[in-house]
Amino acid sequence: MASRLANRPSSSSTSDSQATELARIIRQAALAEGFDAVRIVAPDAIESAAGHLASFIADGRHATMDWMADTAERRSDPRVLWPDVRSIIMLAMNYGPEHDPLVNLQFPDRAAISVYAQNRDYHDVIKGKLKTVAQKFASRAGADVKVFVDTAPVMEKPLAEQAGLGWQGKHTNLVSREFGSWLFLGSIFTTAALIPDAPENDHCGSCRACLDICPTNAFPAPYQLDARRCISYLTIEHKETIPEAFRKAIGNRIYGCDDCLAVCPWNKFAETAREAKLQARDDLKAPTIADLLSLDDGTFRQHFAGSPIKRIGRDRFIRNVLIAAGNSGLAELSAHCGPLLADPSPLVRAMAVWATAELDDAETLRHKAGRHIESEADPVVRAEWARALERRTLQETI
Missing domain, CATH: 3.40.109 (NADH Oxidase)
Known part of the structure; x- marks a missing residue:
C-alpha cells in the first residue's frame, strides 16, 4: 500500500x-x-x-x-x-x-499460527x-x-x-x-537527496539451519525459495486444496510457518522486550483445533477482527485447520470434522474428507462415505473420497 x-x-x-x-x-x-x-x-x-x-x-x-x-x-x-x-x-x-514458536508443534491438539x-x-x-x-x-x-x-x-x-x-x-x-x-x-x-548508508554484509557463513529444518524442502538451494513448496504460501496464498504431497509435512501449522526463522542463530541477539502493540493475543498463541473447527463465517470474522488471518477468509482457514486435525492422530477430533463433510464450501468438504480418512477406522470411513458420496456434486470432493477409500483398501491388503 x-x-x-x-x-x-x-x-x-x-x-x-x-x-x-x-x-x-x-x-x-x-x-x-x-x-x-x-x-x-x-x-x-x-x-x-x-x-x-x-x-x-x-x-x-x-x-x-x-x-x-x-x-x-x-x-x-x-x-x-x-x-x-x-x-x-x-x-x-x-x-x-517471547517464546520459542516451535514448541507449539509438539502439541497435536493445538494449532500453530505464525508469530507475525x-x-x-x-x-x-x-x-x-x-x-x-x-x-x-x-x-x-x-x-x-x-x-x-x-x-x-x-x-x-x-x-x-x-x-x-x-x-x-x-x-x-x-x-x-x-x-x-x-x-x-x-x-x-x-524526493529529498539523502546520503545512503553502507550495505550490510552476509553473515550466514556455513550455517544452513534454516534450510535443513524446512518441512517441505522449499529451498532448492541456499538463498532460493520455491513458493510452491512453502508452507507459508500453501496456507495463506494458495486458494485451492493443499496438494496431497505436502499435507503431512504441514503438521499443525494452520497459518504460515516460522521454522526457518525460528532456528536462525542470530535470533539470540534479538531484543525480547516489545511494546504492547506487538504483544501476541493470548487466544492466538496456541488455540485448540477443536475450537477452530467450529467457526462459521460470522464467528470467524468476529474472532479474527483486526488480524491478518481474516484476509484469507473462513473457508481457506478451515481447510488449514482440517489438515492439522488429520495430522493430529487424535481420533476424538473426528467428531469435529464430521459436520464439515456437509459444509457449504467444497474446499472445506474436500479437506474434511482427508482429515476424516486420517482419523477414522475403515468401517466408520466407509459408513460416512456412503452417506455423503451420492449427494456430492463437486468433482474435487468426489476425488478426495475416491482416494481416501482407495488408500484404506490398500492399507488393509498390506
Whole structure:
C-alpha cells in the first residue's frame, strides 16, 4: 500500500550538512514512533535484483502469485514505481516472540499460527506509524514523500540489505545482527537527496539451519525459495486444496510457518522486550483445533477482527485447520470434522474428507462415505473420497 503525503517542490540540491541533518530528523522521528532501526538507500542500489526476480518468475517459483509477474518491472526498480524518487528510507520494527514458536508443534491438539499473525495486522500498525514519520520529515525537508508497506510492488528485503538493516539470509528473509530474523519492514520514498548508508554484509557463513529444518524442502538451494513448496504460501496464498504431497509435512501449522526463522542463530541477539502493540493475543498463541473447527463465517470474522488471518477468509482457514486435525492422530477430533463433510464450501468438504480418512477406522470411513458420496456434486470432493477409500483398501491388503 502506498500513500502520497506531501506535494511541494523539493530543492534541486542538498548540501552534505543539510542531508546529515535530514537523516538525523528521520531517525529521531522513526525511533519515537517505535521503529527499532532506520537506514537510507539510493533507489538505484538494487539493480541486480531485476535478474533474480526474472529468474524466480521464469522458473515458476512464484506459484499462483501472478501479481509478482504483473508488477515485475515496477518491483525491480523503484524509479519505475516513482520516477521522482531520489532516496529511500527503510524502517524496521522488531516483532521477536517471547517464546520459542516451535514448541507449539509438539502439541497435536493445538494449532500453530505464525508469530507475525498473532498480533494486530502489521500493515495497520506500521502504515500509521510510517505516515506519522513521513509527515514530520516532509514538513522539515520540503520534499514529497510516499510510504509503502508490503503489499506495494517494492522489493523491501533487497533495499533493506543495501540500506544496512541486515542481509538476506539463506532462507531469503532479512537477518539482522541485532534482531535476528524477526523484523517488519516499511519504506518511505522521498524526493529529498539523502546520503545512503553502507550495505550490510552476509553473515550466514556455513550455517544452513534454516534450510535443513524446512518441512517441505522449499529451498532448492541456499538463498532460493520455491513458493510452491512453502508452507507459508500453501496456507495463506494458495486458494485451492493443499496438494496431497505436502499435507503431512504441514503438521499443525494452520497459518504460515516460522521454522526457518525460528532456528536462525542470530535470533539470540534479538531484543525480547516489545511494546504492547506487538504483544501476541493470548487466544492466538496456541488455540485448540477443536475450537477452530467450529467457526462459521460470522464467528470467524468476529474472532479474527483486526488480524491478518481474516484476509484469507473462513473457508481457506478451515481447510488449514482440517489438515492439522488429520495430522493430529487424535481420533476424538473426528467428531469435529464430521459436520464439515456437509459444509457449504467444497474446499472445506474436500479437506474434511482427508482429515476424516486420517482419523477414522475403515468401517466408520466407509459408513460416512456412503452417506455423503451420492449427494456430492463437486468433482474435487468426489476425488478426495475416491482416494481416501482407495488408500484404506490398500492399507488393509498390506
